[in-house]
Amino acid sequence: MEDKVLVVAHDSYLTKVVEQGLRKRRHGFEVLSAADGKTAVQLLRKETVSVLVSDFDIPKARDISFVNHIVEHFPEVGIIVVGGLTSQKFKKLVSPNGAVEYIEKPYQPATVVAKIEQILDRQADGGVLHNVSSGMFLQLIQMEQRSCTIRIMDNVTRKRGVLFFKNGDLLDARSNGLEGEPAAYEIFSWDNVSIWIQNSCAQMQKKIEGELQAVLLEALRRKDEAQAKKTSPRKTEEVLEPEEVLEPEETDETDAVGKIRGRLEKESGHGFDVIDIYEDTSWDSLLAQASRIGAFFGSGELKAAYVNRGELNDYLLVPEEQTVVLVVDPKCPRDRLMKLLAPLD
């Protein structure tokens, strides 16, 4: 598997150290870089990263919470913090369960590379299997009641994902920006996979409700449905009546978007200055953090969020399985819209 190492640093020195060091000792890796924590999180949502190396000269509050955010939301990622004199302070503030490795400055480039290799080796300490069927293998893990982290790659598309098992119970999954059940459905739709087993599970929370068997069956049902859609014969122009040709094409609008559009039209008849509605996972992280704040204050579930970035349009965000974004005119009736989209019980 091509391991991805993400380097978070203000300059390119550490990226070069990692890239050159790994090239001498390992095949099949890719080094990604991010200048700041926000970009790093965006990358982590898109890519399946194995190791993150972060450089903090003088860690600030945001650096500490950045590392804690990664530990909490991307437990499959090995973390190395390269720091100055303050890294001992850092050690106390983040990750009491030892999920973060530290390297004191000044450091030898070889030390960083060796630490990355240690983490990569640990991520496959339970063995590697090639060309297997994911469903069969994962049911074995359930039967053996194993606790492990499974890194998995679809040998056809080269897509990658991660599954977390605690005593044979499927807790969570990640794949290509998806989390929880949607990620599990995607992973279980892969027929021919390679599997890397790590004999530990850093994930503590159960984010997948159903039993493994039920998730597997649902994944198969969705796969069949998707294949049926692909293979269903399309109407040819010859058999279409002229009226049918002029019919607007069916859109790919999801249930969540359709539901919101329907609610808007029912209420106002014209849509309240809503310019566009679509799903966008790039807001998920912000809304997840806002939900945590709501839990802290005992404010209940997050229903909607309004965001003004000083651009031509504002955004109204509705937390659904994937965040639904409404692009609105800044002069729209904000309060009415929010109440309409987030009816309080």
Next chain:
Amino acid sequence: MISGFTGTIDIMEEFFKDILAIQGVKGIMLFSLDGDLVFRHFLDPSRFEPEKKDWWGFFVYSLDGIKEAEMMYERDRLYIRRAQEGYLFVLTDNTAPMAMIRLQCGILLSGDQDGSQQKGLSRFFRTKKKG
């Protein structure tokens, strides 16, 4: 862990008193752009201790580029407004007149916008000394 604060609590409370007096407002927090909690005042101070949580910094960091945001929860609202050197958070219940809160925040922050360090929120942040 309230850091970066240069005023006294009394001055801050005086500064925010118009917002705190609005019906439904539960409290105010002021964060620096680095995510440090500079000031907080809750009408029920025993209930919330935000300084004990370490994830505020990353949330503030994630707000980068956002001038104003409003989170609507089942029971409360959180209004967030970008100032020149930080973010102002106003926690309210769902009965609070949000238009009034937005207006009051706009008035408070207008001192920042006209560059007057003595009027706006900027005076409550430590300024970096040159050289």
